[in-house]
Amino acid sequence: MRISARTRYATRILLDLAEHAVNAPSPVSDVADRTGISPQFIEQIMKALRRCGLVVSRRGVAGGYALAADPASISLGTIVRCTEEFQDLAPCVDESERCHRAQGCRTRQAWQRVSQVLFAELDAISLQELLSGEVQRCAGATGPLDGDGEETA
Numbered sequence: 001m002r003i004s005a006r007t008r009y010a011t012r013i014l015l016d017l018a019e020h021a022v023n024a025p026s027p028v029s030d031v032a033d034r035t036g037i038s039p040q041f042i043e044q045i046m047k048a049l050r051r052c053g054l055v056v057s058r059r060g061v062a063g064g065y066a067l068a069a070d071p072a073s074i075s076l077g078t079i080v081r082c083t084e085e086f087q088d089l090a091p092c093v094d095e096s097e098r099c100h101r102a103q104g105c106r107t108r109q110a111w112q113r114v115s116q117v118l119f120a121e122l123d124a125i126s127l128q129e130l131l132s133g134e135v136q137r138c139a140g141a142t143g144p145l146d147g148d149g150e151e152t153a
Contacts, residue, residue: 007083009037010045018071018127025064052082077122089115
């Protein structure tokens with residue numbers, strides 16, 4: 001299982017807004033300069049984040065985007081639910097009617113359990129924890145904590 005670039009970049013954008021849009025909204029051009037994400041991709045992501053109530057926008061000369069809530073109340077789980085098309089590990093995890101084998105399936109409960117654990121962990125990590133560096137690096141991890149630096153649409 002792998003999260004999309006959209007989710008990684010949404011998290012990076014929200015962290016940027018938490019750091020820089022405290023007193024006034026940040027224009028897309030400023031967010032793009034600071035995050036290295038193209039303005040076009042930022043606008044696409046912002047539509048989803050606005051729809052989910054994670055950011056607010058202001059039009060005009062002093063316009064831009066800002067967080068709609070305190071960084072401590074925005075979890076990675078919320079971001080994933082907002083940006084990923086599918087959140088379940090298998091089609092039958094949340095909706096048994098999506099699979100004709102759900103009733104007798106020996107693996108469905110395992111996928112449900114893993115999905116619950118995964119989202120419990122994602123829900124336990126807030127933007128504030130990421131900002132403050134409270135999130136510990138996974139054992140065996142190397143490289144920067146925020147991803148691989150490549151941009152894809």
